[in-house]
Each structure stands twice: as C-alpha cells, then as structure tokens.
Amino acid sequence: MINGFIAHLITNTISHVLKVCLIADIQHRVTHYTREESILEKDATAVMQKYDNELHQLTKHLFNKKTWDPALYDILIPLDNEFDGNTDGAFECASSR
Numbered sequence: 001m002i003n004g005f006i007a008h009l010i011t012n013t014i015s016h017v018l019k020v021c022l023i024a025d026i027q028h029r030v031t032h033y034t035r036e037e038s039i040l041e042k043d044a045t046a047v048m049q050k051y052d053n054e055l056h057q058l059t060k061h062l063f064n065k066k067t068w069d070p071a072l073y074d075i076l077i078p079l080d081n082e083f084d085g086n087t088d089g090a091f092e093c094a095s096s097r
C-alpha cells in the first residue's frame with residue numbers, strides 16, 4: 001500500500017490501482033493524532049494544517065485541482081461521520097470512472 005503525497009504520482013495508466021481518499025475534518029484528525037503521538041492539541045493542529053497546506057499545493061501543482069476533487073480518486077470515504085449503512089455514494093463514485 002502506498003499512502004501520502006507519493007500516491008498522487010502513480011500514473012493513471014496502471015489499471016490495477018485503487019485510489020482511495022479518506023476524508024475527516026481537522027478536529028477529528030487532531031483528536032486522533034494527539035492520541036497516537038501523545039502530543040498537545042495545538043501541536044497536532046499545527047501539524048495537520050501544515051500537511052493540508054502542502055497537500056493542497058502539490059495537488060494544485062500536479063493536477064490543477066482541489067485536494068479532494070472526486071476526479072482524482074476511485075472512492076472517497078468520510079471517516080468522521082457515523083456509518084449509516086448507505087454505500088450508494090461510494091459505489092457510485094467508483095463505478096463512474
């Protein structure tokens with residue numbers, strides 16, 4: 001599995017790659033990061049904001065698109081919402097490519 005910035009560099013000509021975007025708001029990510037790394041919330045927030053900024057810049061530079069543009073991924077999965085059992089959006093996104 002490849003994750004992070006480098007995943008954007010995988011060419012679209014490789015047919016056996018599934019590009020998944022995991023989406024969570026900053027507070028959800030900060031809470032998770034503070035637990036995982038045992039750091040202060042303000043430090044985790046700074047790390048998340050820096051990461052987001054770098055990812056926005058890279059995505060704009062490479063594709064002239066916003067970071068979470070559905071055209072860049074096969075599937076987008078929200079992590080901070082309760083799963084209600086509805087998978088229509090996920091399958092619709094993946095099947096539309």
